[in-house]
Amino acid sequence: xxxxxxxxxxxxxxxxxxxxxxxxxxxxxxxxxxxxxxxxxxxxxxxxxxxxxxxxxxxxxxxxxxxxxxxxxxxxxxxxxxxxxxxxxxxxxxxxxxxxxxxxxxxxxxxxxxxxxxxxxxxxxxxxxxxxxxxxxxxxxxxxxxxxxxxxxxxxxxxxxxxxxxxxxxxxxxxxxxxxxxxxxxxxxxxxxxxxxxxxxxxxxxxxxxxxxxxxxxxxxxxxxxxxxxxxxxxxxxxxxxxxxxxxxxxxxxxxxxxxxxxxxxxxxxxxxxxxxxxxxxxxxxxxxxxxxxxxxxxxxxxxxxxxxxxxxxxxxxxxxxxxxxxxxxxxxxxxxxxxxxxxxxxxxxxxxxxxxxxxxxxxxxxxxxxxxxxxxxxxxxxxxxxxxxxxxxxxxxxxxxxxxxxxxxxxxxxxxxxxxxxxxxxxxxxxxxxxxxxxxxxxxxxxxxxxxxxxxxxxxxxxxxxxxxxxxxxxxxxxxxxxxxxxxxxxxxxxxxxxxxxxxxxxxxxxxxxxxxxxxxxxxxxxxxx
Amino acid sequence: xxxxxxxxxxxxxxxxxxxxxxxxxxxxxxxxxxxxxxxxxxxxxxxxxxxxxxxxxxxxxxxxxxxxxxxxxxxxxxxxxxxxxxxxxxxxxxxxxxxxxxxxxxxxxxxxxxxxxxxxxxxxxxxxxxxxxxxxxxxxxxxxxxxxxxxxxxxxxxxxxxxxxxxxxxxxxxxxxxxxxxxxxxxxxxxxxxxxxxxxxxxxxxxxxxxxxxxxxxxxxxxxxxxxxxxxxxxxxxxxxxxxxxxxxxxxxxxxxxxxxxxxxxxxxxxxxxxxxxxxxxxxxxxxxxxxxxxxxxxxxxxxxxxxxxxxxxx
Numbered sequence: 001x002x003x004x005x006x007x008x009x010x011x012x013x014x015x016x017x018x019x020x021x022x023x024x025x026x027x028x029x030x031x032x033x034x035x036x037x038x039x040x041x042x043x044x045x046x047x048x049x050x051x052x053x054x055x056x057x058x059x060x061x062x063x064x065x066x067x068x069x070x071x072x073x074x075x076x077x078x079x080x081x082x083x084x085x086x087x088x089x090x091x092x093x094x095x096x097x098x099x100x101x102x103x104x105x106x107x108x109x110x111x112x113x114x115x116x117x118x119x120x121x122x123x124x125x126x127x128x129x130x131x132x133x134x135x136x137x138x139x140x141x142x143x144x145x146x147x148x149x150x151x152x153x154x155x156x157x158x159x160x161x162x163x164x165x166x167x168x169x170x171x172x173x174x175x176x177x178x179x180x181x182x183x184x185x186x187x188x189x190x191x192x193x194x195x196x197x198x199x200x201x202x203x204x205x206x207x208x209x210x211x212x213x214x215x216x217x218x219x220x221x222x223x224x225x226x227x228x229x230x231x232x233x234x235x236x237x238x239x240x241x242x243x244x245x246x247x248x249x250x251x252x253x254x255x256x257x258x259x260x261x262x263x264x265x266x267x268x269x270x271x272x273x274x275x276x277x278x279x280x281x282x283x284x285x286x287x288x289x290x291x292x293x294x295x296x297x298x299x300x301x302x303x304x305x306x307x308x309x310x311x312x313x314x315x316x317x318x319x320x321x322x323x324x325x326x327x328x329x330x331x332x333x334x335x336x337x338x339x340x341x342x343x344x345x346x347x348x349x350x351x352x353x354x355x356x357x358x359x360x361x362x363x364x365x366x367x368x369x370x371x372x373x374x375x376x377x378x379x380x381x382x383x384x385x386x387x388x389x390x391x392x393x394x395x396x397x398x399x400x401x402x403x404x405x406x407x408x409x410x411x412x413x414x415x416x417x418x419x420x421x422x423x424x425x426x427x428x429x430x431x432x433x434x435x436x437x438x439x440x441x442x443x444x445x446x447x448x449x450x451x452x453x454x455x456x457x458x459x460x461x462x463x464x465x466x467x468x469x470x471x472x473x474x475x476x477x478x479x480x481x482x483x484x485x486x487x488x489x490x491x492x493x494x495x496x497x498x499x500x501x502x503x504x505x506x507x508x509x510x511x512x513x514x515x516x517x518x519x520x521x522x523x524x525x526x527x528x529x530x531x
Numbered sequence: 532x533x534x535x536x537x538x539x540x541x542x543x544x545x546x547x548x549x550x551x552x553x554x555x556x557x558x559x560x561x562x563x564x565x566x567x568x569x570x571x572x573x574x575x576x577x578x579x580x581x582x583x584x585x586x587x588x589x590x591x592x593x594x595x596x597x598x599x600x601x602x603x604x605x606x607x608x609x610x611x612x613x614x615x616x617x618x619x620x621x622x623x624x625x626x627x628x629x630x631x632x633x634x635x636x637x638x639x640x641x642x643x644x645x646x647x648x649x650x651x652x653x654x655x656x657x658x659x660x661x662x663x664x665x666x667x668x669x670x671x672x673x674x675x676x677x678x679x680x681x682x683x684x685x686x687x688x689x690x691x692x693x694x695x696x697x698x699x700x701x702x703x704x705x706x707x708x709x710x711x712x713x714x715x716x717x718x719x720x721x722x723x724x725x726x727x728x729x730x731x732x733x734x735x736x737x738x739x740x741x742x743x744x745x746x747x748x749x750x751x752x753x754x755x756x757x758x759x760x761x762x763x764x765x766x767x768x769x770x771x772x773x774x775x776x777x778x779x780x781x782x783x784x785x786x787x788x789x790x791x792x793x794x795x796x797x798x799x800x801x802x803x804x805x806x807x808x809x810x811x812x813x814x815x816x817x818x819x820x821x822x823x824x825x826x827x828x829x830x831x832x833x834x835x836x837x838x839x840x841x842x843x844x845x846x
Contacts, residue, residue, distance in 0.1 A: 050748075050749060052745060052748055052749065075753070075754075076753075079751050079752070079753050080751065081751075082748065082749055082750065082751040083749060083750040083751030084751060087749075088746075088749040090742060090745070090746065090749075092742055095741065095742040095743065096742045096743055096745075096746045097743055097746065098743040098746075098747070098761045098765070099743070099765065099839070099840070099841060100764050100765055100838065100839060100840065101761070109747075109750060109752075109760070110750050110751070113750060113751050113752065114751060143840040143841070145840070145841045156746065159746070159750060160749075
């Protein structure tokens, strides 16, 4: 007897079919992982179950939940079910909470609504629940902005499980969180589901997470489920070519030769940059920053910089590019220390060091054609080439990054995420820099696109001899594409060395915790198969 | 709310007042032309002119005159009106008891109309009600308030004789004084309410699409409950900004409306003082009005912090 059964669920929004006949069943207490790429309809499925699709949505089919068809229920019935029988955890903990209300009140609201408790009793229950979800030290009177992303997600989970629902839907519950936080949150979700005998529908783009958590896995593509199977045997017996492609892309490692040892050409020595917050009648408070950070990069080498959010990775990246002044320390390029207060030295630095950002959409001027943006760094040259020569260079680079030359006239919104990230690479490479800083270059991309971009990075490196400094929190990415790695914690480098060596035998406790928390698909699949 | 935050805002308030006083002084005293001659006209006799110059202290340096004026303002001594031959502070005091209630009543009216109407339109997006409210407020934004005031007089005072067409009997007259303020307050409030309704509507529409409203719905709140408990207060934040800006328009509006309704308020005082070239009065009343507006914006800043906990800790 299934708890919930979706039968031929179809949904269209403004004549766009987003769900094309979804069939899925979940048994009581079962954990089902729903994987697929962006736009495949995962979130729409979740919203359809909750009855929270946008007003324009037209739905047909059946959602049988505990003996009734949710598609046929009226709004009042659905309001009783939501929060009480079905709990929902969203992707974005940063925006999922009302910024103007203390978190305790927001949790208590669920009790007042469904269990008809008084305000005081509900607040008591909220406190107990906060203790249960690992927020013992957080007063219930705190506002969301006073909590970290992980803590906020615990609040959201507390609200979802408050009334012991029979079904918990978690839509990408950890994709905005650090690896160690992710591991804790996932473990807690599983625990709570088991404790409450609730079924869990875990939606994710990350096969490793789903493989480690779920009893059963369902793969979604273009608004329909293409394959489902028991998690333990799923990856050994996948039938559908899309499931296989997804798996291949997830464990993809580009073919690249290890860089031969060379003397470094780019050296950062003892870089310190601290942020201070002024306070009245007290000395200024020192906030996060970087302290005495040194690193080196050799020609043609890929160096990784890993750490959790707030560890100072982005501060360091900005400092290395001369975007923010250093409080102390020096950058040495080709043996010459740079004077970063002089614009000529900053220009020299930027000719040699370029940057690719995480969000390929936000990093392009939306009102300029891509070709214009790609050619823009050419202004750094002492004698910029003629316009005709520039457009030739743009066309050549577009070809190198695997785009046709007519992309030069397109605008950012006319391109996909992967195409934009290719264009961002073209922009970084057009003045032939020696080092490209890649700040989470693939974390916003789907797995199949991610694999293509990683291949492209390897090819470009082989062809041009450019060095990469890859900033990421994703250890599988480090393993796949870097030679050496620096581990950063609280603004300091705590461990460094050959990537394989560090990942196999970490000495620092922080590095060990990062590695333990990072889900590794190949290892998980092997472990589940042998179990 | 941190002490540092309040101290910074307080300092900002003082600096703004200081800057305003300097600008007013420079504009009115240092610009070419002899203030005494402007006040008395070109046909004035030389000895009257000299007497006025001496009285106004025009023979002394600008620094001394600014210090005296600003110092007087701080003590509540605004100088003496040439036309009325009474202290300006007394004039301002008499007029303030008309303008201040008028402004406050219109402000309350604006809020009472705009917030529910805007929320109503947003909650029924794209319905006939919504379309009608959007159309009416569009009209309200376009109509000049003095014309609207005259139409109100025509209708309520002349055709139906429900309310007085103008004048102010003084607060001693009790309810009749309040009646005299009703039409002017409506004339001032409706155009403002039209703008604020639109702001409220679009702000609420934006907050209704936020993730936390979806979270509220996922908890089991109905659409209306989610709107009232979670979206409404968040939507007020941009409304507060506009309200602070609108207040200065409201004050400017009193100049026109008080003239239309012959109300003895500050707006009318400044209008008359300009006509009579009573520079001492103009200078001080403008300063009072500016102080008023700056203070209101200071209060709006504090209201922000009260509504939004994220702003409380920030410096």
